[in-house]
Amino acid sequence: MTAPAATALGVGLRVLVESPTTSAAQVVADAPVGSPQDPSAVARLLGEPLPAVLTFEHEHIPAAAFEAAAAAGVPARPSAEALVHAQDKTVMRRRLTELGVPCPRWSPVADAAALATFLEDVGGEAVVKTARGGYDGKGVRVVRSAHDVAEWFAAARIGGPALLAEEKVPFVRELAVLLARRPSGEVRVWPVVETVQRDGVCAEVLAPAPDLDPEVERAAVQAARAVAEGLDVTGVLAVEMFEVAGGDRGRVLVNELAMRPHNSGHWTIDAAVTSQFEQHLRAVLDLPLGETAARARWAVMANVLGSSLERLTDALPAVLAADPAAKVHLYGKEVRPGRKLGHVTVTGEDLADVRARAARAAAILRGDPA
Amino acid sequence: MTAPAATALGVGLRVLVESPTTSAAQVVADAPVGSPQDPSAVARLLGEPLPAVLTFEHEHIPAAAFEAAAAAGVPARPSAEALVHAQDKTVMRRRLTELGVPCPRWSPVADAAALATFLEDVGGEAVVKTARGGYDGKGVRVVRSAHDVAEWFAAARIGGPALLAEEKVPFVRELAVLLARRPSGEVRVWPVVETVQRDGVCAEVLAPAPDLDPEVERAAVQAARAVAEGLDVTGVLAVEMFEVAGGDRGRVLVNELAMRPHNSGHWTIDAAVTSQFEQHLRAVLDLPLGETAARARWAVMANVLGSSLERLTDALPAVLAADPAAKVHLYGKEVRPGRKLGHVTVTGEDLADVRARAARAAAILRGDPA
Numbered sequence: 001m002t003a004p005a006a007t008a009l010g011v012g013l014r015v016l017v018e019s020p021t022t023s024a025a026q027v028v029a030d031a032p033v034g035s036p037q038d039p040s041a042v043a044r045l046l047g048e049p050l051p052a053v054l055t056f057e058h059e060h061i062p063a064a065a066f067e068a069a070a071a072a073g074v075p076a077r078p079s080a081e082a083l084v085h086a087q088d089k090t091v092m093r094r095r096l097t098e099l100g101v102p103c104p105r106w107s108p109v110a111d112a113a114a115l116a117t118f119l120e121d122v123g124g125e126a127v128v129k130t131a132r133g134g135y136d137g138k139g140v141r142v143v144r145s146a147h148d149v150a151e152w153f154a155a156a157r158i159g160g161p162a163l164l165a166e167e168k169v170p171f172v173r174e175l176a177v178l179l180a181r182r183p184s185g186e187v188r189v190w191p192v193v194e195t196v197q198r199d200g201v202c203a204e205v206l207a208p209a210p211d212l213d214p215e216v217e218r219a220a221v222q223a224a225r226a227v228a229e230g231l232d233v234t235g236v237l238a239v240e241m242f243e244v245a246g247g248d249r250g251r252v253l254v255n256e257l258a259m260r261p262h263n264s265g266h267w268t269i270d271a272a273v274t275s276q277f278e279q280h281l282r283a284v285l286d287l288p289l290g291e292t293a294a295r296a297r298w299a300v301m302a303n304v305l306g307s308s309l310e311r312l313t314d315a316l317p318a319v320l321a322a323d324p325a326a327k328v329h330l331y332g333k334e335v336r337p338g339r340k341l342g343h344v345t346v347t348g349e350d351l352a353d354v355r356a357r358a359a360r361a362a363a364i365l366r367g368d369p370a
Numbered sequence: 371m372t373a374p375a376a377t378a379l380g381v382g383l384r385v386l387v388e389s390p391t392t393s394a395a396q397v398v399a400d401a402p403v404g405s406p407q408d409p410s411a412v413a414r415l416l417g418e419p420l421p422a423v424l425t426f427e428h429e430h431i432p433a434a435a436f437e438a439a440a441a442a443g444v445p446a447r448p449s450a451e452a453l454v455h456a457q458d459k460t461v462m463r464r465r466l467t468e469l470g471v472p473c474p475r476w477s478p479v480a481d482a483a484a485l486a487t488f489l490e491d492v493g494g495e496a497v498v499k500t501a502r503g504g505y506d507g508k509g510v511r512v513v514r515s516a517h518d519v520a521e522w523f524a525a526a527r528i529g530g531p532a533l534l535a536e537e538k539v540p541f542v543r544e545l546a547v548l549l550a551r552r553p554s555g556e557v558r559v560w561p562v563v564e565t566v567q568r569d570g571v572c573a574e575v576l577a578p579a580p581d582l583d584p585e586v587e588r589a590a591v592q593a594a595r596a597v598a599e600g601l602d603v604t605g606v607l608a609v610e611m612f613e614v615a616g617g618d619r620g621r622v623l624v625n626e627l628a629m630r631p632h633n634s635g636h637w638t639i640d641a642a643v644t645s646q647f648e649q650h651l652r653a654v655l656d657l658p659l660g661e662t663a664a665r666a667r668w669a670v671m672a673n674v675l676g677s678s679l680e681r682l683t684d685a686l687p688a689v690l691a692a693d694p695a696a697k698v699h700l701y702g703k704e705v706r707p708g709r710k711l712g713h714v715t716v717t718g719e720d721l722a723d724v725r726a727r728a729a730r731a732a733a734i735l736r737g738d739p740a
Contacts, residue, residue, distance in 0.1 A: 004374035007397050010683060010700035010712075027377050029399050188694075273695050287687055291695035295665055295717075313380060317657055324558075325643050325661035330380035342380075347665075 001261065001269065001329070002057070003027040005278035011285065016045040023332045024057075036065045046072045053077055055235060055284045057260055059086045060133075077183070077234040077284040078259045085231050086259045090131040090164050099230040101223050102249045104242070105167040112146035112153060115165055119144070122167040128152065130161040136338070137200020142168060169253055171242035175209055175216075176264035177224035178276060180236045180283040180292075187228060188279070190272055190292040192220050195240065195264050201338065204358065205301040207267045207294060210351055216243055216251045223252055236280040238262035263303065263340065268292075270327040270345040271299035296347035298354045302362035306333075306341040311367035319344070319364040326361040371631065371639065371699070372427070373397040375648035381655065386415040393702045394427075406435045416442045423447055425605060425654045427630055429456045430503075447553070447604040447654040448629045455601050456629045460501040460534050469600040471593050472619045474612070475537040482516035482523060485535055489514070492537040498522065500531040506708070507570020512538060539623055541612035545579055545586075546634035547594035548646060550606045550653040550662075557598060558649070560642055560662040562590050565610065565634050571708065574728065575671040577637045577664060580721055586613055586621045593622055606650040608632030633673065633710065638662075640697040640715040641669035666717035668724045672732035676703075676711040681737035689714070689734040696731040 003024075006013040016032055017025040025031045034041020042065050046054070054069045054076045066080040078086075085092040093106045105122060108131075109115040119126050128149045130139035139161070143149055152163055174197060179189040194209035195202050209217075224239040240256040265276035274282075274290030282289055304312070312330060319328060323346065330342040344361040348354040373394075376383040386402055387395040395401045404411020412435050416424070424439045424446045436450040448456075455462040463476045475492060478501075479485040489496050498519045500509040509531070513519055522533055544567060549559040564579035565572050579587075594609040608628040614621060635646035644652075644660030652659055674682070682700060689698060693716065700712040714731040718724040 003377070003397065007373070007702065008697075008699045009686065010702060012396075026382075026399060027373065027397065029396060029401075031399075273697075282690065288691035288694065290690070293695075316379065320652065320660070321658035324659065325663075327378075327643075329378045332377065332380060 001266075001275075002277045002281065005275060005281055009278070009281060009287075011281055014045060014051060016041055026332055036060070037062050039064060039068065042068045046074055050074060053284050055260075055280070056083070059083065059258070059260075061087075079232065079234070082231045082233050083259055086257045088131050089129050089134075089256075090162060092257060093164060093166075095231065096227065096254060099226055101226050101230070102219075102253050104169045104253050104255070107165050109163050109165045112150075115143070115146045115149075115163075118165045125168050126165045127168050128163055128165050131164055132161040136340075140200065169242045169244060169255075171244055171253075173209075173243050174255070175212075175220055175241045175243050175252065176205070176262075177220050177239045177241065178236065178262065178265040178268070179224055179228055179239075180276075180279040180289055181228045181233055182283045182289060183234050183286045186289050187225060188274075188289040188292045189221055189224065190265065190268060190276075191294055192217050193264055193267070199338075201303070201305065201340075202263055203303055204355070205264050205267055206351070206355065207271065207299040207301070213251070219251045223254055227254070227257065233259055235259060235284045236261050236265070236276050238264050240264065263343075266329070266343050267299045267301040267345050269329070271296050271347050297349050298351045299345055299347045300351075300354045300358040301343050301345045302358040303340050304330075304342040304344065304362050304365045306339040308367070309341075312341060312365055315365050315367055319361050322364055323357055323361050326357065328361070328365070371636075371645075372647045372651065375645060375651055379648070379651060379657075381651055384415060384421060386411055396702055406430070407432050409434060409438065412438045416444055420444060423654050425630075425650070426453070429453065429628070429630075431457075449602065449604070452601045452603050453629055456627045458501050459499055459504075459626075460532060462627060463534060463536075465601065466597065466624060469596055471596050471600070472589075472623050474539050474623050474625070477535055479533050479535045482520075485513070485516045485519075485533075488535045495538050496535045497538050498533055498535050501534055502531040506710075510570065539612045539614060539625075541614055541623075543579075543613050544625070545582075545590055545611045545613050545622065546575070546632075547590050547609045547611065548606065548632065548635040548638070549594055549598055549609075550646070550649040550659055551598045551603050552653045552659060553604050553656045556659050557595060558644075558659040558662045559591055559594065560635065560638060560646075561664055562587050563634055563637070569708075571673070571675065571710075572633050573673055574725070575634050575637055576721070576725065577641065577669040577671070583621070589621045593624055597624070597627065603629055605629060605654045606631050606635070606646050608634050610634065633713075636699070636713050637669045637671040637715050639699070641666050641717050667719050668721045669715055669717045670721075670724045670728040671713050671715045672728040673710050674700075674712040674714065674732050674735045676709040678737070679711075682711060682735055685735045685737055689731050692734055693727055693731050696727065698731070698735070 013028050015024045015028045020033055032044035054074050066076050069076045090108050096103050107118045125144050128141050128143050174195045176193050176195050181187045191208040194206040196204040228237050238258040241252040241254050261276040261280050269275045273293050327345045346354050346358040383398050385394045385398045402414035424444050436446050439446045460478050466473050477488045495514050498511050498513050544565045546563050546565050551557045561578040564576040566574040598607050610626040611622045611624050631646040631650050639645045643663050697715045716724050716728040
């Protein structure tokens with residue numbers, strides 16, 4: 001989704017793809033193929049003519065790739081020092097706590113005894129996470145006892161990811177703040193959105209978050225800016241938060257970070273003046289940032305999770321016929337159960353209507369019975 | 371500009387490019403290289419897996435390419451029978467006259483004597499056009515005597531394009547109607563726009579056309595629909611028209627046709643629910659068409675004509691800084707004097723302001739002194 005923005009701005013994109021059939025390889029000519037773990041692949045990515053900047057579309061970037069960029073004199077944005085906070089949840093929680101950014105109560109849990117102590121502190125129930133490698137509800141489990149994550153402790157003992165525990169926050173709803181920051185310091189923030197999760201995966205994004213208390217909005221934006229500046233993030237930053245009823249730690253608690261264009265910002269493609277993909281390029285190239293205002297009263301983005309690729313293709317005429325104003329985005333990915341294969345964005349004046357239209361379009365694409 | 375729409379809809383795009391450095395080759399992987407005049411290049415384009423449809427981004431498509439598509443069982447949209455009306459102005463004028471679509475007075479002019487007769491009929495001044503091969507003011511000349519196009523007559527005698535003459539219409543302004551039509555007959559029309567030409571090239575498009583008389587609007591849309599249906603056009607059709615003060619031939623006279631996404635519709639990328647590029651794909655694939663409503667009160671598109679590519683790249687930070695809400699589109703084309711190298715679209719509530727912003731952004735990109 002970055003390619004159209006790069007083309008429009010006259011920015012040449014060179015992409016390292018894991019396989020010649022991945023989505024990115026379909027839209028960028030002559031993409032070098034290989035893993036970011038493979039030094040020769042990274043060398044091809046950083047070859048002549050030397051790129052102006054190296055950036056990322058996911059967090060799984062090894063230190064060696066950053067070292068190769070530094071050796072070639074290519075700046076990495078975000079930097080390794082910033083990105084580690086999106087790679088390792090323990091590092092992130094420690095730093096955010098230092099910065100005074102409101103977080104759920106948390107603790108690293110080296111073993112079952114540490115988890116038992118934490119569970120006692122937070123009232124018997126907690127969320128255990130692997131510090132590294134989780135996504136879309138994977139690597140996250142609600143537990144009442146160390147037995148519930150026995151195999152994670154076993155894995156950690158033989159070199160698997162470390163674990164941390166967080167209180168299970170009694171949240172009102174989930175919010176996300178998307179912003180971009182460029183090396184020269186300019187920051188632009190999109191309207192705060194509500195994210196609706198189902199089975200640990202984002203199902204819907206409502207932009208802007210309906211009935212948002214100005215105090216909550218201020219707290220949310222302040223927390224996201226504090227993260228961006230405190231961690232010296234460059235590029236797009238998504239900060240997922242819990243809105244809470246209020247208390248001594250304020251009205252929002254930070255849940256997760258992503259330092260890249262993020263699913264909670266896909267609505268910006270069709271419904272903000274500047275999309276997160278264009279803005280990420282502008283930010284990492286240290287170009288002036290674009291206006292982030294919404295272009296519609298309401299925008300709702302509904303994710304399409306995968307079952308079968310044939311179904312998706314077969315459903316295209318039906319979804320286009322059902323709603324001529326729905327914006328359909330398919331990702332050209334190989335299908336795996338539960339994987340995000342696309343999304344639909346709908347805009348309009350009436351939130352209930354917009355939300356129903358987005359949900360219906362996503363259901364048609366999934367092939368759900370009407 | 372078609373590539374992003376194809377990606378979003380999950381439509382695989384295979385493009386025949388004239389050189390590996392052309393714009394399209396930069397955004398579509400593994401594009402076969404060659405001319406549409408070259409049968410082996412066309413054969414590579416139509417190779418296995420067989421494409422669902424063949425379509426075009428310009429009019430210069432030889433009959434052999436249509437024959438190859440027919441032999442392979444690939445439908446061409448628009449068809450050769452439709453496209454000839456965008457290739458040959460004499461064929462177009464003859465057919466539009468038969469269909470009763472309002473046109474300037476016109477005549478084929480085989481020789482100087484025929485032109486002299488026509489000049490006498492229309493009051494001493496006329497527009498002479500080459501029937502084929504013109505664009506952006508080329509192949510169009512205002513004349514008062516056959517001497518003014520002596521070399522065109524000379525060229526025509528030795529196999530060059532035939533000529534036709536048209537009255538010089540005393541128009542109020544120029545309008546364009548953009549629509550899309552699919553094989554099953556569905557037609558959707560975007561808001562009528564005003565196009566502002568400078569030196570025979572479109573400089574600005576105002577969407578919608580300001581202060582448009584409803585009677586003129588009706589006549590314009592009716593003429594464009596009559597063209598689409600009368601010529602059995604499939605895909606996007608742009609009909610350029612003169613708005614006239616009124617008379618026995620109505621309030622609009624058709625000037626030119628294009629059967630493809632057209633410069634007068636570039637504003638739709640940023641400011642209509644469905645862009646002309648997405649709609650063209652939907653139309654030629656016979657998918658349900660998208661909503662064509664504008665997403666802003668006013669949109670102004672300003673073309674950036676070429677002087678130097680370095681200037682364009684150097685000016686990018688300045689234009690992004692000057693107007694964070696301007697949408698900049700660069701085409702990655704090789705620079706030739708007067709060639710369209712990009713455009714800027716600005717939207718807003720106040721037309722004078724929107725127009726001034728678009729003009730300023732285009733001037734910055736051209737490198738004009740402020």
